[in-house]
Amino acid sequence: MAQNHIPHAGAPNRSDRSNGASGSNGTNGKRPPGRPRSEESRQSILRSTLKLLKQDGGFAELSIEAVAADANVGKTTVYRWWPTKAALVADAFSASADDELRFPNTGSVHTDMSLQMRRVIRIFRSKRGKVVAALLAGGQSDPELIEAFRDRFLWPRRKQAYQTLERGIVRGELPVGSDLDLILDSLYGPIYMRFLIRHDKLDESFADEICGLVLKGLKRRSHGRN
Amino acid sequence: MAQNHIPHAGAPNRSDRSNGASGSNGTNGKRPPGRPRSEESRQSILRSTLKLLKQDGGFAELSIEAVAADANVGKTTVYRWWPTKAALVADAFSASADDELRFPNTGSVHTDMSLQMRRVIRIFRSKRGKVVAALLAGGQSDPELIEAFRDRFLWPRRKQAYQTLERGIVRGELPVGSDLDLILDSLYGPIYMRFLIRHDKLDESFADEICGLVLKGLKRRSHGRN
Amino acid sequence: MAQNHIPHAGAPNRSDRSNGASGSNGTNGKRPPGRPRSEESRQSILRSTLKLLKQDGGFAELSIEAVAADANVGKTTVYRWWPTKAALVADAFSASADDELRFPNTGSVHTDMSLQMRRVIRIFRSKRGKVVAALLAGGQSDPELIEAFRDRFLWPRRKQAYQTLERGIVRGELPVGSDLDLILDSLYGPIYMRFLIRHDKLDESFADEICGLVLKGLKRRSHGRN
Amino acid sequence: MAQNHIPHAGAPNRSDRSNGASGSNGTNGKRPPGRPRSEESRQSILRSTLKLLKQDGGFAELSIEAVAADANVGKTTVYRWWPTKAALVADAFSASADDELRFPNTGSVHTDMSLQMRRVIRIFRSKRGKVVAALLAGGQSDPELIEAFRDRFLWPRRKQAYQTLERGIVRGELPVGSDLDLILDSLYGPIYMRFLIRHDKLDESFADEICGLVLKGLKRRSHGRN
DNA sequence: ACTTAACCGAGACGGTACGTCGTGTCTTGCC
DNA sequence: GGCAAGACACGACGTACCGTCTCGGTTAAGT
Incomplete structure (x- = not known):
């Protein structure tokens, strides 16, 4: 039902057979033969993955061996459903990616952005930040990740x-024709930079400072020009 | 200045003994007993480290075994001087961190920053970018790195x-009392972000766009205020 | 009987689980879960061990690395089943310790002993002698061996x-109340001594000479006394 | 002056120059130029070798590294004078071989042999026995030893x-034409056997038992025949 | 006193093997 | 046919010693 892991871009994966639609199986809900996948195992594995990522080190330090052991699951079961450690971590991460980060709509760009950026910073500083860091770190040598x-x-x-x-x-509040990607990278880039390099303190007020620099500048400019 | 590897934050390290010219030496001019460290091996190891980092994958994929083999050096020699893979990579990287990134002085902040940021982007896009990425990735689970x-x-x-x-x-050109760290993170953060997340193209013109957004805003603001 | 490796003197060992036929099994007929031990690997390892012992040097010169390589087996597999090199060699040796050394029953002690001692000498002089020497040599610093x-x-x-x-x-033919262990050590001791110290020739006729000295003496004595 | 290590059968060794007699150096006691060998180091090394052999394991467990460290001596110095571990151990052993084992002359073969065999057993049971065992063990893969x-x-x-x-x-007391080597191996063989295989107790009274079996037999026989 | 030559300690060097850990694959019996 | 258990071949880990080498420093004998 719920498609829970990375499509692996072409890598054949037997769980894809549960995608429905194909073959004679199209309309009727006929399940394939054999024992169905254990939902319990699946969740246990993802839970353990997150747990270990939060505890130990980063992506490199996480071992499938440890995940399987912690989840009381055979290694085979992990490999059956996730072709690489990257896929597993990505899946686990996305299972934990919550709705906390939705954007508000207060009627002011500055306030909307600032509030959401503060929430991002809060997450980066929490245990879940380690998972994000692991993902970004692992991603440097694994494009999938x-x-x-x-x-x-x-x-x-x-x-x-x-x-x-x-x-x-x-x-x-913003000039027409603004380069939205440029603006967003200018707003979030500094947060990622401090998060990853840790050369300066990253607290929630940093969100306001960035908005103050980037958005106020845009506002003035637009006023001055129009 | 001639100090070429990570100080390991307080951990005593035998290579820290001075190898500068006698006489001008701080404590005394005496060389320690025993065969002196092989400068040739040291360089060969650092060279191989960089080479393999550029070739293969990232930090995790680099093996000390391979470095030693490529450098025609015993594994022991690597471990004798670099306590961890992290220290080795950091050292290798820093040996390659050259003067290419010096700031110009053209008489215009905008031009100075933009030129230097362009050079940073050029390096990030080159083979050496892989080394930086490896360092930042490895650094997510290794504080020393x-x-x-x-x-x-x-x-x-x-x-x-x-x-x-x-x-x-x-x-x-900039208002008195500007938060320099905020400005710099706003300028370089977007570059790091695109470099690491690779969600958008990172070419040299991006430097100008960022400067246009961040520095122009500051200029206007200062004009408007003064 | 089907027990093929050193019991490790009390140390619990997973291979000790019975793999005999179901039903007739001592405690219960259940095989433990998991992939069963590869009999092929086991024999290949023991074979390679003997081969290398016969070729190279002695116990000290034998490396587990080489055994694993020669047997086309992972080092782990060797270590999984034999805790030390000693245990491995002992096992390999005992797998080769055959029935060639059974005692005959000719009706004469002198003939029986002499014939068997000749066979012992023959083995000591053959390639298998190197294995025995390795075992005795290794045993000087490893009680288990x-x-x-x-x-x-x-x-x-x-x-x-x-x-x-x-x-x-x-x-x-022998006096009542003879100290059997004394007699046996007097018969075999000289053989072991020449085998290990190699100070004098050790050929099969030596068996007769020893019997002539030790057993003839006993016979006379018994005659003289009775 | 004192030639202290194994001649190494052809392996050239610079300490052999002190053998006197050869060349123009024949008659006069001229010392060669250069710093003379440190007698202190030599003895310290031999002492440490014996000490470590008595402590730790056997021949295989003894490392030249450890000897040098224990003797406060550079590894080079050990290798300069002893080409192999075997030569070192042999030298150390022979330096410790004392006069305790001289044969008495009591007027009775039986008593003479028995007394000396008792002393051999006493040494085998002492710490020095470990050195002998190491020598015999090492000798199984090193002919020099x-x-x-x-x-x-x-x-x-x-x-x-x-x-x-x-x-x-x-x-x-013994028949004319006795095979002396056979007799001696029959007397000492059992001692070596019990010493190395440790299958039965080896105390001093064992000497008497062996003599009783082997020598008494000879005596009777000679009486009966003459 | 000065030169020459060999020894000495210290310790770095290129290697080999160690015994362990994690990888991804496989083979079982049970469900 | 999924699942746990766990053995398998493999490869890298970090360590211990190997035997060799290169240093500065010592210790004589021969000038």
Whole structure:
């Protein structure tokens, strides 16, 4: 029912047979023969993955061996459903990606962005931040992993961000024709940078400072020009 | 200055003995007993480390075994001088961190920053970018590694950046009392973000776009206010 | 009987689980879960161990690395089943300790002993002698190893030897109340000594000479006394 | 002056120059130029070798590294004078071979042999026994080592033993034409066997038992025949 | 006193094997 | 046919010693 893991871009995966629609199986709900996949195992594995990522080290330090042991599950079961460690982590991460990060709509771009950015920072500083860091770290040598981060974390939020910014344009808070991606990277880039390099403190007020620099600048400019 | 590897934060390390010219030496001019460290091996190891980092995958994929083999060196020699893979990579990276990234002084903050940021982007896009990515990735689970990145790469540049920005303040291009760290993170954060997440294209013109957004905003604001 | 490796003197060992036929099994007929041990690997390892012992040097020169490589087996598999090199060699040796050394029953102690001692000498002089030497050499710093030699090689033969000697007593060839262990050590000791120290030639006729000295003496004495 | 290590059968060794007699150096006691060998180091090394052999394991467990460290001596110094571990151990052993094992001359073969065999057993049971065991063990894969044992331990004693036995022949205690080597191996073989295999207790009274079996037999026989 | 030459300690060097851990695959019997 | 259990071949880990080497420093004998 719920498709729970990365499609692996072409890599055949037997769980894909449960996608319905294909073959004589199209309309009727006929299940394939044999014992069905254990939902309990699946969740246990994802739970253990997150747990271990939060505890130990990063992506490299996480071992499938440990996940299987912690989840009381055979290693085979992990490998059966997730072709790589990357896929597993991506799946686990996305299972934990919550709705906390939805954008508000207060009537002010500055407030909307600032509030959401504060929530991002709060998550980065929490235990879940380690999972994000692991994902970004692992993604540096595994394209699938960073792709998973983009698809499951970045893009969903960014779509909402576009809307938020566009509302601001409509309201005249931002200049027409603004490069939305440039604005968003300028807003979030500094957060990621401090999160990953840890060269300076990353607390929630940093969100306001960035907005103050980037958005206020845009506002003035637009005023001055129009 | 001639100190070439991670100080390991307080952990005593035998290579820390000075090998500078006798006489001018701090404590005394005596070389320690025993066969001196092989400079040839040291360089060969660092060279192989960089080479393999550029070739293969990231930090996790690099094996000390392979480095030793490629450098025609005993594994022991690597472990004798670098306590962890992290230290080795940090050292190798810092040996390659060259003067290419010095800040120019054109008389315009915007131009100075933009030119240097372009060079950073050029490096990130080159083979050496893989080394930086490996360092940042590895640093997510190894504090020493990210510290090495900060100490050897980030801070040296940032000190120059402070001077560049302060020249701008003196010239009235930036408001007095600007938060320099905020400005710099706003300028470089977007670059790091696109470099690591790869969600959008990172070419040299991006430097100009960021400067246009961040620095122009500051300029206007200062004009409007003064 | 089907028990093929060193019991490790009390240390629990997973291979000790019975793999005999179901039903007739001692405790219960259940096989433990998981993939069963590969009989092929087991034999290949023991075969390679013997082969290398016969080729190279002694016990010290034998490396587990080489055994694993020669047997086309992972090092792990060797370590899984044999805790030390000693255990492995003992097992390999005992797998090769064959029935060639059974005692005959000709009706004469002198002939029985002499014939068997000749066979011992023949083995000591053959390639298999290197294995025995390795075992005795290794046993000087590993109690388990020498124990294995005693349990698997010495005692089984000695039990038969007791019977042979006792037949001789019954027949009046040896005095009643003879110290059997003293006699046996006097018979075999010289062989071991020449085998290990190699200070004098050890050929099969030496068996007769020893018997001539030790057993003839006993006979006379018994005659003189009775 | 004192030639202290194995001649190494052809392996050139610079310490051999101190053998005197050869070249222009023949008659006069001219020392070669350069710093003379440190007698202190030599003894310290031999002492440490024995100490470690008595403590730890056997020949295989002894490391030159440990010897040098224990003797406060550079590894080079060990290797300069002893080409192999075998040579070192043989030398150390022979330096410790004391005069305790001389044969007495009581006027009775039986008593002479028995007394000396008791002393051998006493040594085998003492700490020094570990050194002998190490030598015999190592000798199984190193011909030089077992040769050293024969040359420095076995033969010197055996020469005395021949004399002892011949005195017995003269006195009529042993038959004329006895095979002395056979007799000696029959006397000592059982001791070596119990010492190395440890299958039965080896105390001093064992010497008497063996003599009782082997020598008494000879005596009777000679009486009966003459 | 100065030179020459060999020894000495210290310890780094290129290697080999160690015994362990994790990988991804496989083979069982049970469900 | 999924599942746990766990053995399998493999490869890298970090360590211990190997035997060799290169240093600065010592210790004489021969000038």
